[in-house]
Amino acid sequence: MKKPLLSIRDFHLDIGSAPIIKGISLDLHPGEIFGLVGESGSGKSLTAFSAMKLLPHAASPRGEIVFDGQNVLDLDDKQMCGLRGRQMGMVFQEPMTALNPVKTIGNQVSEGIRWHLGIDAQNADKRMRKLLGMVGLPAERFSPGRYPHELSGGQRQRVVIAMAIALKPRLLIADEPTTALDVTIQAQILTLLKDIVKKQKMALLLISHDLAVVADMADRIGIMRDGAIVETGSTARLFETMKHPYSLNLREASTHVPVRKTKPVLSAQSKVPPLLSVQNLVCEYKLQRKKLFAARPVVKAVNSVSFNIYPGQSLGLVGESGCGKSTLARALLALEPPSDGHVDFMGQPLTHARPDDLIKIRRDLQVVFQDPFGSFNPRRRARWLVGEPLGLLGKEISKAEKQDRIVDVLDAVGLSHNDLDKFPHEFSGGQRQRLAIARALVTGPKLVVADEAVSALDVSIRAQILDLLVALREKLGISYLFISHDLSVVRAITDEVMVMNAGKIVEQGPTGDVFDHPKHPYTRLLVSAAPNLQQALKRRRKKERQT
Amino acid sequence: MSLIKARLSAVKDLAGRSLHSMSFVIGGTIFALVGLMAFVSFFWTPYPVDVLDIPAKLQSPSAAHWLGTDHFGRDILSMIMVGAQNSIAVAIVAVGIGLFIGVPLGLAAAVRRGMADEFLMRFNDLVFAFPALLSAVMITAIFGPGAVNAIIAIGIFNIPVFARVARGAALSLMTREFILAARVAGKSRTRITVEHILPNIANLLIVQGTIQFSLGILAEAGLSYVGLGAQPPDPSWGRMLFDAQTMIGLAPHIALFPGMAIIISVLGLNLLGDGLRDLLDPKLQRRS
Numbered sequence: 001m002k003k004p005l006l007s008i009r010d011f012h013l014d015i016g017s018a019p020i021i022k023g024i025s026l027d028l029h030p031g032e033i034f035g036l037v038g039e040s041g042s043g044k045s046l047t048a049f050s051a052m053k054l055l056p057h058a059a060s061p062r063g064e065i066v067f068d069g070q071n072v073l074d075l076d077d078k079q080m081c082g083l084r085g086r087q088m089g090m091v092f093q094e095p096m097t098a099l100n101p102v103k104t105i106g107n108q109v110s111e112g113i114r115w116h117l118g119i120d121a122q123n124a125d126k127r128m129r130k131l132l133g134m135v136g137l138p139a140e141r142f143s144p145g146r147y148p149h150e151l152s153g154g155q156r157q158r159v160v161i162a163m164a165i166a167l168k169p170r171l172l173i174a175d176e177p178t179t180a181l182d183v184t185i186q187a188q189i190l191t192l193l194k195d196i197v198k199k200q201k202m203a204l205l206l207i208s209h210d211l212a213v214v215a216d217m218a219d220r221i222g223i224m225r226d227g228a229i230v231e232t233g234s235t236a237r238l239f240e241t242m243k244h245p246y247s248l249n250l251r252e253a254s255t256h257v258p259v260r261k262t263k264p265v266l267s268a269q270s271k272v273p274p275l276l277s278v279q280n281l282v283c284e285y286k287l288q289r290k291k292l293f294a295a296r297p298v299v300k301a302v303n304s305v306s307f308n309i310y311p312g313q314s315l316g317l318v319g320e321s322g323c324g325k326s327t328l329a330r331a332l333l334a335l336e337p338p339s340d341g342h343v344d345f346m347g348q349p350l351t352h353a354r355p356d357d358l359i360k361i362r363r364d365l366q367v368v369f370q371d372p373f374g375s376f377n378p379r380r381r382a383r384w385l386v387g388e389p390l391g392l393l394g395k396e397i398s399k400a401e402k403q404d405r406i407v408d409v410l411d412a413v414g415l416s417h418n419d420l421d422k423f424p425h426e427f428s429g430g431q432r433q434r435l436a437i438a439r440a441l442v443t444g445p446k447l448v449v450a451d452e453a454v455s456a457l458d459v460s461i462r463a464q465i466l467d468l469l470v471a472l473r474e475k476l477g478i479s480y481l482f483i484s485h486d487l488s489v490v491r492a493i494t495d496e497v498m499v500m501n502a503g504k505i506v507e508q509g510p511t512g513d514v515f516d517h518p519k520h521p522y523t524r525l526l527v528s529a530a531p532n533l534q535q536a537l538k539r540r541r542k543k544e545r546q547t
Numbered sequence: 548m549s550l551i552k553a554r555l556s557a558v559k560d561l562a563g564r565s566l567h568s569m570s571f572v573i574g575g576t577i578f579a580l581v582g583l584m585a586f587v588s589f590f591w592t593p594y595p596v597d598v599l600d601i602p603a604k605l606q607s608p609s610a611a612h613w614l615g616t617d618h619f620g621r622d623i624l625s626m627i628m629v630g631a632q633n634s635i636a637v638a639i640v641a642v643g644i645g646l647f648i649g650v651p652l653g654l655a656a657a658v659r660r661g662m663a664d665e666f667l668m669r670f671n672d673l674v675f676a677f678p679a680l681l682s683a684v685m686i687t688a689i690f691g692p693g694a695v696n697a698i699i700a701i702g703i704f705n706i707p708v709f710a711r712v713a714r715g716a717a718l719s720l721m722t723r724e725f726i727l728a729a730r731v732a733g734k735s736r737t738r739i740t741v742e743h744i745l746p747n748i749a750n751l752l753i754v755q756g757t758i759q760f761s762l763g764i765l766a767e768a769g770l771s772y773v774g775l776g777a778q779p780p781d782p783s784w785g786r787m788l789f790d791a792q793t794m795i796g797l798a799p800h801i802a803l804f805p806g807m808a809i810i811i812s813v814l815g816l817n818l819l820g821d822g823l824r825d826l827l828d829p830k831l832q833r834r835s
Contacts, residue, residue, distance in 0.1 A: 333731055364732045375724035379746045389732035438729065 005030050005203045006051060012061035013043075013050060013227075022227040023063070023403055029109055033197060033204040035218030035235070037211055037250070039458035040429075043227040044207045048173045051205065052088055053080050060082070067171065070349060086116045089164030091193075093176040095156035105159045105527035106132070106144025114167050116258035131162045135192060137276040153421060158192065165196055172197065173205045178213065182485065187529035209458065211254040212531035213538060215239065236540040241428070249460060253273045255533055256463035258470035258491045264495035264533035265313040266510055272348065274308035275447055275479055276365075281305045281341035282326045301327040307446060314473060314480040316489060316494035316511060318526070324503040325483050329451045329479055332427070332481070333367055363392045370452035372432035377422040381422040386410065389443045405473065407441055413438045413468060413477075427528075430461035436466065441476070442535040449481045454489055466493055485528040491515055499523045554769030565725040571822025577815025581808075585631035594622035596629050597780050598648025599736035605798040606699050614804045617787070618794055627808050631784045634693065634812070637784070638763030638778075640698045643758050650752065654705070654744065657721060660718045668714065679704035679766045694777040697770045701763050712755050716748040751828035754820050761816030767810050770833060784809050 004027035013021040021043045028034045038044045049055065050063055053072050065072040068087065072080070079166065084090075088435065092098035100108060110128040113119065131140045137156040148156055174193060178186035196219060197204045208214050214221055215235055222232040223246070231244045242248055283302035290297065300388050301324040309315050319325045331338045334350055343350040344363050353361060366389065369375040376385050387406045390397075397405070407417050413434040424432060433453065440448050450469070454462045470493055473480065475495060490497055490511065495516050499507040507520040518524045551672045557596070593613070600620035608615045614623040656664040676687075683700035690696050720726060720743070729739045770776040770786025781784070791802035 143694055176570055211682075250707075330727075335727060359733045362731060365731075367728065369724040369728065375728055377725045377729075377743050377747065388729060388734070392733040436728075488721050 002029055002356075004028055005068060006205070007064070007068070008047070008051070009064040011047075011050065011061065011065060013046060013055075013062075014060045015056060020059075020227050021050070024224070024227070026222055026229065026232065028171070028203045028205060031197070031201045032196075032220065033206055034215035034216045034222045035208065036224055036229075037208060037214050037221060038224030039250075039460065041226075042224040044224045044426050047176050048090075048175050048207050048225070049156045051171075051173060052090060062318060067337045067358040067382075073318045078358045081362055082116075085112050085169070086167050087169050088171045088173065089167070089169035090175045091157070091160055091164050091172065093162050094149065094180050095153060097254060098160050099156060101148055102252070104147055105137075105151070106146075107431075109144070109159065109162050109166055112163060112362075127166070128162075128171060130525040131166055132159070134165075134196070135162045135345065136188075138160070139283055153181050153187075154188060156183060157185075157189050158248060161189070161192065161196070161433060165193050165200065165202075168200055168202075170202060171205065172202050173207075175207045176209070177206075179209070183487070183531070184320065184525055184529040186213070186531070193217070200275050210531060211250065211459070212533040212536055215252050215533055216531060216536035223250065234544060236537060236544045238470060239537055240414070241542075248445050251533075253460040253463035253487070256459075258467045260470055260474070260493075260533050261472060262312075262474055263486065264510070265310055267308060267496060268312070270310040272311055273310050275341075275346060276309040277344045278308070278332070279306050279342045279344075281328070281331060281343060281347075281407075283331050283336070284339040285323070285327075302338070305500075305503075306341075306507065307498060307505065309479050309481060311446070311471075312477050312479055313496065314450075314482060314494045316490035316497035317481060317499060318485065318490050319500035319524075323500045325500050326451060328500075329449050329481070329483055333449060334361070335363065350456070357398065359392055361392075362389070363443045364446040364447040366443065366448050367435045367455040368433070368440050368450045370447060371468060372422075372436065372456060374431045375436050376432065378424055380423070381420070382410075382422050382424070382427075384416075385424070386435060386439045386442055389439060392443055409438045409442045410435075412441065428461075429457055430464060433457060433465055437465075441472065441478075444476075447479045447481065450481070451483045452485070453482070455486060462489070469493060487515065487527065488532075499526065548660045568822045568825050569816040571607040571826060574815045574818025574820070574822050577740050577811060578819055581631055581815065582635065584628050585635050588625075588628035588632055592622070592628050594619055594623035594625045596625050596782050605763045605794065605801070607798070608800060609680045612647075614800070615800045617801050618798075619789065621782075623787075623804050624721060626787060627805060628786070630782045630787065630805070631783060631808070631812075633777050634767050634809075637694065637698050637701065637767040640758045641705055641766075642759050643703035644699075644702030645709045645759060646752065646756060648702075649709030651712045653710035653715075654717055654740050656710070657714045658740055664714075667710070670712050672832060674703060675707040677704075680769060680775075682775035683775050685769050690777060692775050694781070694783075697767055701766045701776075702772070703768070705759050706724040709752065709755065712751055716751050718742050720747055754824045754827065757816055757820035757823055761813045761820070764809065764816070765813055770806045804826070 006028040007026060008026050010023050010025055010108060011021060012019065012023055024033065032256060036044045047407060050061060051067070051072065053075070055061065059215060061073055065085070074219055090545060099105070103275060106128050109131055110124040111125050114121065116122045128144060132139060132142065132144060136156060137158055142155070148159070151159065169177070177193065178189050181189060190213065193204065202305065206214060206217055220232065220234050220240050222229040225246050226232070231238065231247045235242070239251065248436070281302055282300060282304055285299045285301055286296040288296070305328060317325050317328070330336045334353065340352055345365060348357060348361060350361055386409065387402060390402050390405065406420070410417060410419060413432065415434055415438065418506055427435060454465050457465060466489065469480065471477065482494050483488060496509060496513050497511045498505045499520065500515065501522045506517065507514055507523045514523060518527050562663055603616050604618050605621035608617040612622050612624070614627065617626070652667055656667040680700050680705055683697060686696045686700050726739060726743055729743055734742070767776055767783070768785035768788070771783040772789045774789070776785055777783040787801060787805035791805070795802050796816055
């Protein structure tokens with residue numbers, strides 16, 4: 001057997017006195033992709049940074065990280081500088097922060113080449129152009145004189161990859177390289193990484209929270225939890241022989257579909273009038289003036305959208321970032337007035353409603369936002385935060401009744417009355433999202449808009465929240481408008497789905513039909529780009545059988 | 548019960564961390580001493596400051612007069628102590644004016660946006676363009692010199708500072724999801740401002756207030772120096788400097804001590820402001 005390029009042996013890392021990584025071992029051979037999967041806080045990113053000896057302050061590593069015959073932990077900073085970039089390249093999660101905003105992309109790619117190889121500007125320039133071509137940004141179409149802000153997220157990530165592979169490193173480390181990107185872009189970037197690794201015979205250490213992505217990419221996988229690798233093996237076999245309860249749980253959670261007892265509510269069969277009805281809704285944004293006296297240019301974020309939500313229905317809205325789905329949600333919640341069109345809620349006009357009417361409407365129309373950190377005032381306690389919408393009921397119910405309602409609703413979302421006097425930061429991410437759901441339910445609404453409500457959560461927590469949402473719907477008969485970029489989530493809990501692209505709804509219908517037999521080209525693109533664990537594993541198995 | 552306990556532990560945590568911040572400890576000590584000095588001077592000073600003792604003029608520091616005497620034979624330590632009253636009073640009221648007028652203006656601008664925002668902030672720019680000294684000269688020209696007019700002049704100068712800080716911080720908070728959630732909960736803009744925005748920008752305002760306080764002391768000294776602040780016989784640090792100017796060759800100590808009083812209190816307040824900024828920064832707060 002060949003010698004591994006990177007070999008981590010019983011590696012421990014303490015930060016201060018807290019053990020973060022507790023003895024992990026892994027081998028990485030040239031030309032191989034090793035996937036490290038785990039949820040947030042499992043220590044997977046720190047493992048990667050440790051391999052490059054980019055350790056945080058007050059970190060004390062123990063054990064061995066052998067790269068090409070030398071223990072990285074024994075090398076001093078000067079020797080490491082020779083290795084980093086030259087022998088090891090790194091692709092970061094957030095391409096905007098990984099690039100220097102005041103330097104051109106060409107400059108940033110050629111910088112490393114000149115620094116490490118000491119070649120002149122002209123030759124470095126030539127290599128830089130070749131590299132940018134390799135990552136799909138040919139110099140004829142994408143001038144190397146551009147600045148990072150002039151590129152899209154996917155293009156920026158390509159530049160970061162070009163920088164990482166500029167010196168043909170033998171080891172490439174990619175830390176959540178596609179997490180900040182849309183699914184269609186994610187598919188492109190993953191294919192690019194795979195091609196480069198194959199062509200250049202690099203070893204790739206891929207870090208991700210997404211099992212489907214890792215299963216598609218990696219030859220071998222290690223599942224990390226609490227600073228330890230709980231299970232490892234070649235991809236297809238690992239998924240077949242998984243034994244550790246955490247891995248099993250992770251696999252189940254990744255493809256989790258909540259059990260639904262009620263039949264889906266379909267628009268075509270509905271005999272009652274719709275709960276929410278949207279007609280030709282247009283939302284425009286005015287941009288900055290380009291000339292002093294010219295009219296301000298206008299962007300149509302939502303372009304003539306119409307749909308209905310029926311009582312008890314769970315409607316999904318999928319689309320990539322910037323397609324207008326959040327703008328649409330804000331218009332529906334009467335947070336921003338639309339430029340044109342109508343929204344009717346329970347037969348009443350919601351657009352241009354008088355403040356008194358709006359208060360009545362808002363009792364029945366609530367929202368759950370994406371960010372479990374940002375959706376609560378950090379200086380208030382849970383009791384106050386959850387009870388906030390009760391102000392909508394005015395004096396209709398007494399103070400004691402309000403307190404009862406708060407306790408009941410906390411109970412319904414699986415929190416206890418002991419949590420009433422806690423501050424938001426005392427809850428975990430999943431608990432905070434439960435709190436957000438409790439706040440949305442406290443007035444007993446008929447429709448809840450969930451704007452990316454599970455996107456910021458780890459998979460196992462996400463599965464629990466999805467279960468909770470489904471259970472609440474069945475118990476309380478509420479309707480959902482479920483907005484997400486994640487097709488698998490939308491598929492798991494919606495009856496019908498709308499696909500949005502560039503402000504327009506391009507396809508609409510029962511969820512299964514739309515995703516299994518997409519008609520519009522954009523839907524087809526979206527469905528094919530979405531990572532799918534089952535299909536990835538099928539491909540893997542075939543491949544492993546051949547070798 | 549648990550509520551009180553939680554509060555208590557939060558206070559303890561803050562107190563514990565405050566001892567780690569050197570600038571907070573040093574600045575706080577200096578400022579406490581200056582405050583104590585001003586407080587004591589209400590009841591007692593080593594010598595009365597309104598009695599002239601010409602034969603004892605321009606004495607060097609000695610056991611009888613720790614910091615020496617000035618050209619009228621008054622005790623400099625006593626004058627500095629009483630002068631501290633004046634400096635602190637002017638600075639407190641001036642910061643108060645800035646806070647109570649500037650913060651509501653800034654918040655209103657952030658909440659209303661549009662034309663109201665434009666108008667308020669441009670007006671602020673206009674006020675900001677006049678140095679405190681210039682507005683003091685104008686006010687004095689109309690109402691005559693005096694400590695109250697100095698306070699008004701410095702207070703007006705503080706308004707745009709607080710308005711800008713409040714507006715900037717509020718704008719970045721307005722996009723946060725908890726503000727949207729409060730709007731969905733049917734709260735009016737005023738209530739959202741009071742319940743959500745104000746508590747979250749309080750940190751910034753406290754820090755800014757400390758820094759404006761030190762600038763207030765400095766501005767008061769400047770105004771008294773040119774004769775626009777407190778009028779004789781009330782002692783003030785700025786005028787003590789002015790009086791000492793002609794005699795600096797003869798008796799340098801009468802310029803040195805009031806000058807040091809100004810420098811030390813401004814330095815102390817700046818250190819306190821820095822320390823508070825570190826302490827109140829949520830990014831540095833320990834997760835419990």
